[in-house]
Ligand SMILES: O=C(O)CCC(=O)C(=O)O
């Protein structure tokens with residue numbers, strides 16, 4: 001939580017906002033921790049541990065082991081994220097992209113299977129409170145101008161619904177569904 005608060009302060013300042021802006025918006029009110037345990041896979045080329053997706057939250061702080069396997073999509077190429085002892089990986093999720101009006105971009109990532117193992121990782125998702133899932137999120141108004149009109153509007157329930165209706169973790173972004181028309 002305390003690392004998350006520091007990151008939010010830096011991210012708020014990077015957006016030209018007061019350092020407490022993202023925390024005051026409630027972006028750190030909910031914390032979800034997932035522990036991943038992947039068994040060695042006999043045929044790693046035939047499957048994938050976690051298919052291409054962006055996280056449905058503001059930021060994710062990820063602790064991995066020495067196995068590697070995580071990749072991020074950069075300029076349409078999958079790039080390995082090398083394991084780093086004691087290092088933490090911070091991913092930007094859909095919510096931060098939406099409220100920053102595309103100033104921060106969520107990162108598409110996936111995890112490849114390994115035939116050695118097990119592979120262990122812990123993902124800490126920073127998000128708003130679960131009971132606020134119907135709350136509507138829009139870009140932060142201080143970031144908007146005539147030249148930068150709002151791009152999105154959405155709630156967490158909308159995002160879940162779209163992810164469930166579409167293939168969800170199929171690598172296609174859910175964001176276009178939340179675009180406001182720009183007429
Ligand atoms: O295990 C990893 O390295 C990534 C896990 C992940 O992307 C997730 O939990 O959303």
Ligand SMILES: [Fe+2]
Pocket residue numbers: 053054055109
């Ligand atoms: Fe993820």
